[in-house]
Amino acid sequence: MNKTIVLQKRPFGPLKADNFKILDDRTPKLEAGKLLLRSMFFSVDPYMRNRMNAIRSYVDPFKVGEPIEGDAIAEVMDSDHPDFRPGDRVTGSFPWKEMMCIDPARATKINDTGISPTAYLGILGLTGLTAYFGLTDVGKIRPGEQVVISGAAGAVGSVAGQIARIMGCQVTGIAGSEQKIQYITDELKFDRAINYKSFPNIRKALAKTNPDGIDIYFDNVGGDVSDSVMYFLNPHARIVLCGQIALYNQSRISTGPRLNAQLIVKRARMEGFIVHDYKDRYPEAIEDLKKWIMQNELSYRETIIEGFSNLPSALMGLFKGENIGKMIVGVA
């Protein structure tokens, strides 16, 4: 038996348990030239919600009746490829299955033994890389700038804020619980923080935290939080559009104030990006990120939920803000 989670039906509005179905699939066998893998950890990420819709964005939608797929760490159980041996650990985008037989081209071997393999789903994986390229390449961050991060205690936000600090910037984090605020200020050393749930007038809060305005806004959330930031942009500010998690679960297009005139007055730039476009430059980024971890400049936390069957609830939990740092499901 081989537990598998498929998209049972497409969501309309918030994700619900019945969008998913757990099946007992056949136990796979090693095929010629392939790898037999046993899943260890799955990453759940906000963008996966969008793949559950029927619309193609930058990746194809999941198909109804087919397994959900996401970044994962797995162990090689058997191999018919010379580069992989049983016991090797690999990372890649894999289906939500306990075991699977896959093409070796889809797996990258983790050779690093100095860091937990789950780091390759977060700080050294796509979320860390997203924070890195978003700030440096899209945001063109410069020392001494005023940086605001929304979703600041999340997987990407927590890394982005620390990179901004390492780059010599003043960092304000916006997050949704006292525990998260404490985390980003005490442990991650953000300069200032706003709990948007206990202080819903974010404009007033920002007026206090950011008397010198905002040069870079790293946006993970969209919606009201992001609208408020628009009033504090400095000339030539950059808005790095990374995610809009506040909007992904909505069944209708959300409406809000039209604030593009702020971008004109401030000669500001708002730009979306997708980390996959930086594939060629991942090694340089991973080198920097590892260096900062070794120097204790960059710390990270993971929210690990145990149990393959908890994958759907872990994904749903992202949209309720249940995670601090990277949300991961342990399935070994």
Place this chain on the structure above:
Amino acid sequence: MNKTIVLQKRPFGPLKADNFKILDDRTPKLEAGKLLLRSMFFSVDPYMRNRMNAIRSYVDPFKVGEPIEGDAIAEVMDSDHPDFRPGDRVTGSFPWKEMMCIDPARATKINDTGISPTAYLGILGLTGLTAYFGLTDVGKIRPGEQVVISGAAGAVGSVAGQIARIMGCQVTGIAGSEQKIQYITDELKFDRAINYKSFPNIRKALAKTNPDGIDIYFDNVGGDVSDSVMYFLNPHARIVLCGQIALYNQSRISTGPRLNAQLIVKRARMEGFIVHDYKDRYPEAIEDLKKWIMQNELSYRETIIEGFSNLPSALMGLFKGENIGKMIVGVA
């Protein structure tokens, strides 16, 4: 007597006649080191509406009881400065007065006799320069791209669309009357046009005019028109935010769909700019614009309204779409 138009009270919502007051001021005399000017033409421009609000944007607001000020052409009547002689024509940002005594530093002499002086309020003035730098520097226009221009028959839009054509792009213009549509397609040689008033479902119209998507959107209007464009962005599209004339006359902040997720999916960039930031590069742009005019590649039209007292109604007319090309008031 010297007619002068002052800001009588700040507007709330659409501009009205009583926001302005025409006064009879003293006839000015030449002061030491200064120039005595007689106004010939005034430019009225959408950004002036914003200066009537109390809020500082990139320029200071007009003061209540003080003259409105705008770009103008004037004739030197008398001069106490060696560089200027009676009969010289000058351009600059001048108060709405029939006559005035000003510092020579505020006036630029027009030496060009090959082109009507009013060109220095439009095609060779700030509107032409805005179109030029918006497309080339902000938009990073490349040959063969799909370009959409809103406010396409206006002062900036009509130039922007022609520059895009000269640069080898396919151009779609969006404007608000059949007369304007005819102007931009017949006279300005835009490839395609949409009359948003006779075809209010702009998304459906764009699906027909732009089956290959949109690489550059040059936005002069904001609001519904601009929302529609967001659904057709190509990867790495650029939205050049030039103006938001559809919103300037509103007393409350307009609301609309939140579409930033489109910018993420398409890795697109939206950027505001202000032409004054390009001051150092005006000469190169004017050289290009003149060359294109001489080659009959670039044509322009002016809507000239006669009479100093008609300045307020000409400005109000901009927001009703009463102009084709540059709106100018002749006051000589």
